[in-house]
Amino acid sequence: MPIVEVRGLYKRYGDRTAVDGVSFDVREGEIFGILGSNGAGKTTTAECVSGLRRPDEGTVRVAGLDPIADRVALTELLGAQLQQSELQPKMTVREALELYASFYPHPVDGIALAERLGLGHALGTRFAKLSGGQQQRLFIALALIGAPRVVVLDELTTGLDPRGRRETWELIEEIRASGVTVLLVTHFMEEAQRLCDRVAIFDSGRIEALGTPTELIDRTSTAVVVSFRPSASLDPEALSALPGVLAVRRDHDRLVVEGNDESVEAVLALLAREGISPRRLRITEATLDDAFLDITASEKLT
Numbered sequence: 001m002p003i004v005e006v007r008g009l010y011k012r013y014g015d016r017t018a019v020d021g022v023s024f025d026v027r028e029g030e031i032f033g034i035l036g037s038n039g040a041g042k043t044t045t046a047e048c049v050s051g052l053r054r055p056d057e058g059t060v061r062v063a064g065l066d067p068i069a070d071r072v073a074l075t076e077l078l079g080a081q082l083q084q085s086e087l088q089p090k091m092t093v094r095e096a097l098e099l100y101a102s103f104y105p106h107p108v109d110g111i112a113l114a115e116r117l118g119l120g121h122a123l124g125t126r127f128a129k130l131s132g133g134q135q136q137r138l139f140i141a142l143a144l145i146g147a148p149r150v151v152v153l154d155e156l157t158t159g160l161d162p163r164g165r166r167e168t169w170e171l172i173e174e175i176r177a178s179g180v181t182v183l184l185v186t187h188f189m190e191e192a193q194r195l196c197d198r199v200a201i202f203d204s205g206r207i208e209a210l211g212t213p214t215e216l217i218d219r220t221s222t223a224v225v226v227s228f229r230p231s232a233s234l235d236p237e238a239l240s241a242l243p244g245v246l247a248v249r250r251d252h253d254r255l256v257v258e259g260n261d262e263s264v265e266a267v268l269a270l271l272a273r274e275g276i277s278p279r280r281l282r283i284t285e286a287t288l289d290d291a292f293l294d295i296t297a298s299e300k301l302t
């Protein structure tokens with residue numbers, strides 16, 4: 001049973017179509033990523049799920065509730081991350097937790113939550129004095145304080161340093177492990193590949209691809225790149241003719257072969273037959289980043 005269902009969602013701002021007929025389901029207990037470049041319609045979609053924007057067309061259901069018509073009931077089961085401007089700079093962590101707990105009928109213990117999120121020692125610290133990472137943790141805490149079944153996290157790690165980002169990823173994994181469904185809006189492919197069970201790639205208000213990160217990576221034309229410095233001269237044409245090879249190029253004294261698993265085996269077999277050793281051999285697999293560029297670029301060509 002999906003916990004979030006979006007069907008035929010349209011949202012326009014004046015004559016600009018921000019969301020252009022989007023449909024997807026989020027399964028209970030998964031981390032579902034909404035990915036896309038700036039202006040792709042990610043935030044607008046997340047806001048429609050959270051009940052912060054009214055769709056122009058289409059339906060949104062969260063655990064069977066209409067986020068606009070059933071707004072009060074929705075707040076009991078959906079937690080959304082706040083934007084920075086929504087917290088008073090002078091409010092302490094403890095005050096923020098108490099204030100937000102008062103909005104919900106069955107809040108969790110705010111102090112225990114703060115401790116779980118590594119904010120136990122910062123309860124008396126004012127919001128403005130928290131580090132970027134601590135502020136993000138507080139936003140996660142406030143999204144979780146009402147004991148939601150679903151949390152919507154939008155660009156949570158933007159502006160964090162690599163350590164802060166990794167710590168936040170671990171927190172999100174813990175949230176999922178506790179049974180909460182996470183809708184994660186991001187434009188960081190590494191983040192999505194690491195965290196998300198499934199992702200929807202948005203481009204110009206539409207979903208161009210949806211699947212697990214592995215499925216999307218497998219769909220990219222170049223799944224694997226092999227590069228090496230041949231110990232003796234080798235005709236690139238011989239490489240181009242091998243099964244699965246999509247492209248061969250020279251990069252200084254290296255040969256770079258783009259292809260798939262089949263082409264890796266074929267390249268290595270050819271080198272063995274010719275008695276050529278592949279010096280400084282590197283085999284790199286495509287990432288979600290490659291898949292994203294491939295998917296959004298091919299859409300632009302059609």
Ligand SMILES: Nc1ncnc2c1ncn2[C@@H]1O[C@H](COP(=O)(O)OP(=O)(O)OP(=O)(O)O)[C@@H](O)[C@H]1O
Binds near residue numbers: 019040045187
């Ligand atoms: N309140 C608004 N009024 C007018 N246009 C808007 C409004 N909010 C968003 N837009 C426009 O709608 C489009 C989609 O915006 P949205 O914020 O949903 O995209 P996004 O994928 O979240 O982008 P970003 O990563 O930049 O936040 C953009 O072209 C944006 O300029």
